[in-house]
Amino acid sequence: MPYENILVETRGRVGLITLNRPKALNALCVGLIKDLGAALDAFEADDEVGCIVLTGSEKAFAAGADIKEMADKTYMDAYLQDFITVGWQRITTCRKPIIAAVAGYALGGGCEIAMMCDFIIAAENAKFGQPEITIGTIPGSGGTQRLTRFVGKSKAMDMCLTGRQMDAAEAERSGLVSRIVPAADLVDEAVKIADRIAGMSRPAVYMTKEAVNASYETTLQQGIMFERRLFHSTFATEDQKEGMAAFVEKRQPNFKNR
Numbered sequence: 001m002p003y004e005n006i007l008v009e010t011r012g013r014v015g016l017i018t019l020n021r022p023k024a025l026n027a028l029c030v031g032l033i034k035d036l037g038a039a040l041d042a043f044e045a046d047d048e049v050g051c052i053v054l055t056g057s058e059k060a061f062a063a064g065a066d067i068k069e070m071a072d073k074t075y076m077d078a079y080l081q082d083f084i085t086v087g088w089q090r091i092t093t094c095r096k097p098i099i100a101a102v103a104g105y106a107l108g109g110g111c112e113i114a115m116m117c118d119f120i121i122a123a124e125n126a127k128f129g130q131p132e133i134t135i136g137t138i139p140g141s142g143g144t145q146r147l148t149r150f151v152g153k154s155k156a157m158d159m160c161l162t163g164r165q166m167d168a169a170e171a172e173r174s175g176l177v178s179r180i181v182p183a184a185d186l187v188d189e190a191v192k193i194a195d196r197i198a199g200m201s202r203p204a205v206y207m208t209k210e211a212v213n214a215s216y217e218t219t220l221q222q223g224i225m226f227e228r229r230l231f232h233s234t235f236a237t238e239d240q241k242e243g244m245a246a247f248v249e250k251r252q253p254n255f256k257n258r
């Protein structure tokens with residue numbers, strides 16, 4: 001399927017989506033969000049894809065929602081169109097893991113999209129921020145909520161109230177990103193990590209993702225019980241038998257349900 005605002009390819013069992021609106025620093029226009037949703041649908045349906053990487057350019061992962069597109073919206077437009085909700089949430093409903101590989105600017109909606117992914121790998125030049133306040137609005141796609149959960153209230157409040165940017169080192173220190181890599185290696189490193197995940201048992205991958213995500217939505221005791229039930233259920237899978245047999249036999253596992 002041809003896309004106008006993104007590039008899509010597979011590398012082995014990894015689906016790679018590259019945001020591609022260079023003239024607008026990958027500003028997230030409606031067409032881009034539609035393309036992204038369609039690409040995720042296609043990868044989700046493809047059994048040959050086990051993990052997805054979402055990236056941008058070296059200068060910008062995404063510089064936010066498209067300001068030119070939304071500048072003249074009225075309250076009624078925003079409310080009746082359910083602006084933001086439609087399309088943007090597709091990332092959060094994907095069962096396959098999505099790694100955000102961020103170089104350059106991840107601002108506003110760009111930072112929010114990165115935070116919707118399962119984890120973030122940053123290039124040394126990555127810059128994260130929620131600058132909406134500088135243009136008279138506030139984050140609209142989870143920025144005030146997810147950033148607070150990642151970095152805590154003090155830093156999230158600082159970022160959202162001042163609009164300042166956080167560099168890669170601060171983002172890693174604060175728990176927003178999982179690793180930093182040289183900009184030139186970003187996509188290759190992200191694909192390597194995604195490939196490792198894509199080689200695991202798919203049911204175990206899905207269950208891991210469901211269990212970690214549950215920790216945001218529930219109490220510790222309920223989360224632990226949810227995890228326990230999923231853990232028990234892995235003993236009904238062929239891949240658990242294969243994984244543990246391979247360990248005992250000192251060989252690599254050959255998972256059936258990848």
Ligand code: CO8
Pocket residue numbers: 023024025027028063064065066067068069083084105107108109110131132135138139140141
């Ligand atoms: N929207 C539209 N166009 C943009 C955006 C954007 N967010 N960001 C950059 N561009 C365009 C510029 O207008 C410029 O286009 P042109 O050449 O036609 O004038 C081109 O990209 C290059 O940008 P700059 O010349 O500004 O490049 P610089 O290197 O000088 O600066 C910056 C880079 C610092 C990233 C700067 O472009 C900037 O501040 N951008 C805006 C950042 C911002 O405020 N983002 C938040 C937007 S609001 C938001 O995301 C709300 C999210 C709510 C949920 C989503 C709802 C859909």
